[in-house]
Amino acid sequence: MPDPRTEPTPAVSLQGLTVAYGGHGAHGGRPALDGITLRIQPGERVALVGPSGAGKSTLLGLCNGTVTPTSGRAQVLGTDPARASSRGLRALRSRIGSVHQHLNLVGPLRVVHNVNAGHLGSWGRWRALRSLVRPLQVDEARGALARVGIAGHLHQRTDRLSGGEQQRVALARVLVQDPDLVLADEPVSSLDPTRADEVMGLLCGVLSRDRPRRTLLVSLHDFDLAVRHCDRVVGLRQGRVVLDLPAADVDQQARERLYELESER
Ligand SMILES: Nc1ncnc2c1ncn2[C@@H]1O[C@H](COP(=O)(O)OP(=O)(O)OP(=O)(O)O)[C@@H](O)[C@H]1O
Numbered sequence: 351m352p353d354p355r356t357e358p359t360p361a362v363s364l365q366g367l368t369v370a371y372g373g374h375g376a377h378g379g380r381p382a383l384d385g386i387t388l389r390i391q392p393g394e395r396v397a398l399v400g401p402s403g404a405g406k407s408t409l410l411g412l413c414n415g416t417v418t419p420t421s422g423r424a425q426v427l428g429t430d431p432a433r434a435s436s437r438g439l440r441a442l443r444s445r446i447g448s449v450h451q452h453l454n455l456v457g458p459l460r461v462v463h464n465v466n467a468g469h470l471g472s473w474g475r476w477r478a479l480r481s482l483v484r485p486l487q488v489d490e491a492r493g494a495l496a497r498v499g500i501a502g503h504l505h506q507r508t509d510r511l512s513g514g515e516q517q518r519v520a521l522a523r524v525l526v527q528d529p530d531l532v533l534a535d536e537p538v539s540s541l542d543p544t545r546a547d548e549v550m551g552l553l554c555g556v557l558s559r560d561r562p563r564r565t566l567l568v569s570l571h572d573f574d575l576a577v578r579h580c581d582r583v584v585g586l587r588q589g590r591v592v593l594d595l596p597a598a599d600v601d602q603q604a605r606e607r608l609y610e611l612e613s614e615r
Pocket residue numbers: 371372376377382400401402403404405406407408409
């Protein structure tokens with residue numbers, strides 16, 4: 351049993367968390383998350399996998415405070431998002447980087463502005479507006495783009511880039527934000543397999559090498575990508591954790607158990 355005095359404070363700690371949207375469970379009374387207990391240590395790269403509707407996005411939403419639990423407790427970077435003041439929640443969110451399938455990039459803006467959006471949590475409003483007129487911290491933006499392999503695109507219009515390149519802009523935005531925790535919800539599901547593999551390599555490589563204690567929690571439909579790029583694989587099914595293994599220990603049997611048809615259970 352680990353000694354609580356020497357264990358690091360977890361980056362994410364969920365205890366008996368249940369989410370029942372609208373006060374009722376989804377799918378005929380079943381909650382979206384059903385008594386989830388999970389600890390993720392700083393620096394871990396964790397993949398969340400499981401069938402559609404298993405609760406992966408809901409779990410990520412709990413971590414950034416956009417979803418409120420019905421019961422149970424969460425600590426994310428030492429803060430309970432559901433009990434934090436609005437200032438506390440803002441402070442927490444400034445330490446969390448997000449990567450989504452929908453990239454939330456402003457297409458007509460030049461790439462440098464979208465990368466600099468990573469500073470918005472720390473820049474005041476005037477600094478942000480000034481930067482829109484004449485970009486600030488350009489060298490930092492260029493450096494971040496270089497690290498994701500598209501340094502030459504700094505001044506291009508963002509919507510002229512390919513989907514994979516735009517995903518790299520979103521990663522560069524996270525790099526300049528420099529968060530302690532990255533939450534990625536289906537970050538590569540719109541990319542072809544080769545691009546998806548490259549972007550996952552950057553997400554789990556550059557983003558975590560950048561700061562070794564940075565924690566990554568990424569939901570994925572592609573089980574192979576999860577095993578290939580992450581340290582640990584957590585499988586959700588019907589709102590419960592049914593698999594939690596180091597990626598190296600995941601075998602075919604574990605995979606089949608996770609995805610077997612609902613009717614077979
Ligand atoms: N805002 C909401 N209101 C009501 N029910 C919701 C809401 N969001 C999700 N649900 C339900 O909660 C359950 C879990 O959904 P969630 O999106 O977390 O699953 P998921 O594993 O991310 O699915 P997918 O892989 O398809 O994105 C589903 O039954 C879904 O219909």
